[in-house]
Amino acid sequence: MEYISSASVILIILAITLAGIFQGKEVFSLFTEGAASGIRTTFQIAPSIIGLVFMVTIFQESGFSAFLSELLSSVFNTEGFPKEVIPLALIRPVSGSGALAVLDNILSQSGADSFAGRVASVMMGSTETTFYTIAMYFGSVGISKTGCTVPCALLADITGILMSVVTVSIFFCA
DSSP, rough: HHHHHHHHHHHHHHHHHHHHHHHTHHHHHHHHHHHHHHHHHHHHHHHHHHHHHHHHHHHHHSSSHHHHHHHHHHHHHTTTGGGGGGGHHTTTTHHHHHHHHOOEEEEEEEEEEESHHHHHHHHHHOOOOOOHHHHHHHHHTOOOOOOTTTHHHHHHHHHHHHHHHHHHHHOOOO
């Protein structure tokens, strides 16, 4: 299987190169222009991404994440929301890699077939790293005023978080 994926990447690159040559395009100059554009975009979004990583680190290392999780657990636990999943719900809109680490922790402690493990898995698939995505896309084109994007995206995340509990409850606990 690894051979097929490696060969397919080479074949796709070869097909794109040959299509450019047959159309009379300067393939290498187009490639270098695209690479230069990519580097410019990287430098444009770097401050947003560095700031976001800094804030996520402060959020986790300060203990505020654990404090907020403990505070919210008493409220959500009565509604059937697993306590173990609250840190994932808090970190998911901010950091994909942080959310993966929390998911790994949930799955190793509770198990993949537990209610918390299933809710966490569904949550990972139905929510987005909202702040990272906004920082990436808006930062790459130089937009600083996001308008209603953040509240709407967070509302979508909250819906995904709550519906993950409902969905797992319906399909696995009925």
